[in-house]
Amino acid sequence: MTEETALERERRAKIARWRSEGKEPYPWSFPGRVPTDVVRSAAAGLTPGESDPARSFRVAGRLRSLRRHGQVAFLDLDDAAGSLQLLLRADLLGDEAYRGWLADLDSGDIVGADGVASVTRRGEPSLEARSLTLLAKAIAPPPEKFHGLQDVEERIRRPYLDLLTSAESRERLRVRSLLVREVRRYFEAAGFLEVETPVLVPVAGGAAAAPFVTRSNYLGADLRLRIATELPLKKLLVGGAEKVFELGKSFRNEDLDSTHSPEFTELEAYWAYADYTEMRGFFEGLLAHLAGRAAELLPDSPARTKAAEAFRPPSRTVDFVDELERASGIPGLLDKSREELREIARRVGSTVPDSSPRGTFLEKLFEHFVEPTIDRLTFVVDHPEATTPLAKRHRSKPGRVERFEAFVPGYELANAYTELNDPDDQARRFEEQARGTGGDRYAYDADFVRALRYGLPPCTGIGFGVDRLVMALTGAESIKDVILFPIARTRTE
RNA sequence: GGGCCCGUAGCUCAGCUCGGUAGAGCAGGCGGCUCUUAACCGCAAGGUCAGGGGUUCGAAUCCCCUCGGGCCCGCCA
Numbered sequence: 396m397t398e399e400t401a402l403e404r405e406r407r408a409k410i411a412r413w414r415s416e417g418k419e420p421y422p423w424s425f426p427g428r429v430p431t432d433v434v435r436s437a438a439a440g441l442t443p444g445e446s447d448p449a450r451s452f453r454v455a456g457r458l459r460s461l462r463r464h465g466q467v468a469f470l471d472l473d474d475a476a477g478s479l480q481l482l483l484r485a486d487l488l489g490d491e492a493y494r495g496w497l498a499d500l501d502s503g504d505i506v507g508a509d510g511v512a513s514v515t516r517r518g519e520p521s522l523e524a525r526s527l528t529l530l531a532k533a534i535a536p537p538p539e540k541f542h543g544l545q546d547v548e549e550r551i552r553r554p555y556l557d558l559l560t561s562a563e564s565r566e567r568l569r570v571r572s573l574l575v576r577e578v579r580r581y582f583e584a585a586g587f588l589e590v591e592t593p594v595l596v597p598v599a600g601g602a603a604a605a606p607f608v609t610r611s612n613y614l615g616a617d618l619r620l621r622i623a624t625e626l627p628l629k630k631l632l633v634g635g636a637e638k639v640f641e642l643g644k645s646f647r648n649e650d651l652d653s654t655h656s657p658e659f660t661e662l663e664a665y666w667a668y669a670d671y672t673e674m675r676g677f678f679e680g681l682l683a684h685l686a687g688r689a690a691e692l693l694p695d696s697p698a699r700t701k702a703a704e705a706f707r708p709p710s711r712t713v714d715f716v717d718e719l720e721r722a723s724g725i726p727g728l729l730d731k732s733r734e735e736l737r738e739i740a741r742r743v744g745s746t747v748p749d750s751s752p753r754g755t756f757l758e759k760l761f762e763h764f765v766e767p768t769i770d771r772l773t774f775v776v777d778h779p780e781a782t783t784p785l786a787k788r789h790r791s792k793p794g795r796v797e798r799f800e801a802f803v804p805g806y807e808l809a810n811a812y813t814e815l816n817d818p819d820d821q822a823r824r825f826e827e828q829a830r831g832t833g834g835d836r837y838a839y840d841a842d843f844v845r846a847l848r849y850g851l852p853p854c855t856g857i858g859f860g861v862d863r864l865v866m867a868l869t870g871a872e873s874i875k876d877v878i879l880f881p882i883a884r885t886r887t888e
Numbered sequence: 889g890g891g892c893c894c895g896u897a898g899c900u901c902a903g904c905u906c907g908g909u910a911g912a913g914c915a916g917g918c919g920g921c922u923c924u925u926a927a928c929c930g931c932a933a934g935g936u937c938a939g940g941g942g943u944u945c946g947a948a949u950c951c952c953c954u955c956g957g958g959c960c961c962g963c964c965a
Contacts, residue, residue, distance in 0.1 A: 465921040539899040602965045649964040
């Protein structure tokens with residue numbers, strides 16, 4: 396385990412000194428404190444060098460830095476509202492108390508302060524301290540005060556240290572929370588009911604991805620972590636629900652990269668008696684609303700500009716097949732056999748297994764020829780049936796399904812269908828998927844097909860990655876930038 | 889899975905090309921300073937140079953392996 400450094404020994408000695416004076420280094424509470432911005436605004440009217448004994452305040456937060464100048468000292472205190480300078484004067488606190496404070500306090504300590512609003516001679520709004528209270532002694536020193544935590548590995552493994560020193564990281568945390576709240580409100584305002592379906596499932600269906608497998612002692616059986624919420628949510632529509640959504644984690648046992656995380660936050664919504672055209676209108680409304688909110692929330696920056704560019708109307712719409720044929724210069728793709736498609740895919744560098752289902756090769760070609768050309772919000776519509784086992788056959792385009800995917804530059808944002816609700820067709824599509832001996836397959840969920848036999852109303856559904864949505868809205872480069880605790884290898888110490 | 893790059897004090901970084909036994913700043917210790925805000929000045933302290941092996945009289949430096957991380961490619965509705 397970690398050996399104690401000389402620095403930490405020094406700080407423990409300060410705790411011991413503190414206790415020997417009968418004081419508690421980790422007290423239980425600190426009632427009556429106000430956020431630091433309250434003091435800042437109270438001090439705003441004062442002239443430099445002035446303090447106002449009539450306006451006394453109690454604040455609490457973390458000491459970021461201490462500047463000692465003999466008989467006077469300046470301490471920077473951070474709380475969630477911002478930062479406030481504490482002014483310590485030996486002539487006000489008494490020489491012994493003053494020296495004691497400076498001897499026992501370190502940057503990183505959580506402290507409380509009582510004092511009065513003041514402005515220093517140099518014009519900094521401050522709290523002129525009358526007394527200080529140690530609220531939690533920090534034994535480990537905080538990261539470097541100016542550069543912060545630069546080591547990428549440490550930032551991932553110990554996000555709290557990154558938050559401690561990086562205002563930018565704290566800002567991302569706040570913006571993500573506010574945007575997710577807006578998403579919830581938008582669905583609720585449209586009459587959607589938020590529900591929770593199981594994370595632990597016997598069959599992980601609704602998508603083609605490797606699940607995490609775990610074990611139930613009670614059941615004496617293996618369970619999987621869900622890879623999507625599609626199937627249980629549709630079962631709720633069979634049960635009579637008409638508008639539901641779930642916002643929660645899904646898990647896919649795949650690699651981590653700038654747009655994929657094994658554990659990610661997903662929103663899926665299902666809407667009875669509506670089709671994918673109506674869903675698209677609803678979703679575009681959501682995006683327009685969120686882009687507006689993001690513009691308000693984010694400080695002006697290249698990232699904000701990048702995000703705004705992607706969502707600047709009008710959005711583009713392209714037909715999956717037409718666009719693929721145009722971009723690749725290969726006509727008649729829909730009529731080509733699995734073998735022909737496989738050959739074309741291999742020619743452009745795809746290495747998916749030869750035995751993959753036909754739809755996989757079409758998707759590879761799309762990724763290769765069309766995705767790199769996407770430079771703003773783009774809706775790709777009406778995919779070949781072979782790519783999509785859970786979507787309803789297109790009402791007028793043969794061989795297609797009613798589906799749209801929303802893309803921003805670099806990644807897919809959302810995926811929506813008019814949902815397949817014919818139980819016999821569903822069973823057949825699952826079987827077609829299963830016939831591919833390699834590649835990815837949708838797990839056959841027998842209970843889902845059974846549910847459809849009782850009648851799923853015509854409906855539309857959408858799924859999108861919340862992490863990716865936040866990335867797109869904030870212009871983040873990596874999914875790790877919007878996830879507080881990204882997955883990391885367990886380190887053996 | 890393939891390629892490239894990185895790992896030096898608690899933190900931020902030099903030193904590696906061209907081998908000679910470890911440097912700075914911040915933080916911490918001691919001393920000084922009544923207006924600083926990356927405060928400043930002086931003194932002292934702080935290291936398994938990610939880990940292991942090899943080459944060499946001698947390795948932070950060169951070679952190999954392992955661990956951890958990053959980026960790109962592949963794979964991943």
